[in-house]
Amino acid sequence: MRFSKSLVPGVVLLCGSGLVMAEEHMVRPQASDDAVPEFSAVDTDKDGLISSSEAVAVPAVVEQFSDADRNGDGELTKDEYAVIERGGEDKPSEGRI
Helix, strand or coil: CHHHHHHHHHHHHHHHHHHHHHHHCCCCCCCCCCCCCCHHHHCCCCCCCEEHHHHCCCHHHHHHHHHHCCCCCCEECHHHHHHHHCCCCCCCCCCCC
16 A cells, blocks of 8 residues: 555656646647738838739738739738738728627
């Protein structure tokens, strides 16, 4: 009986350390391909516009590029890009219930 009582703390310690080690090696979720970065991160040439060639690096922007490009000039202004950042809503959500 004395042997089993001294064994219990050791087993508990072993199990606990195994859980800590398992958590350290867990795969953490990465940023989704649907994530939309800030305008400045996509505007790589820093000209204040996002061209279609800059947009190809971000799948979510590519998907919505033509809809967001309201004037059809092939580039997105900060205002046009804001539509994509809001998830495709053409108007700000202020005042909506």
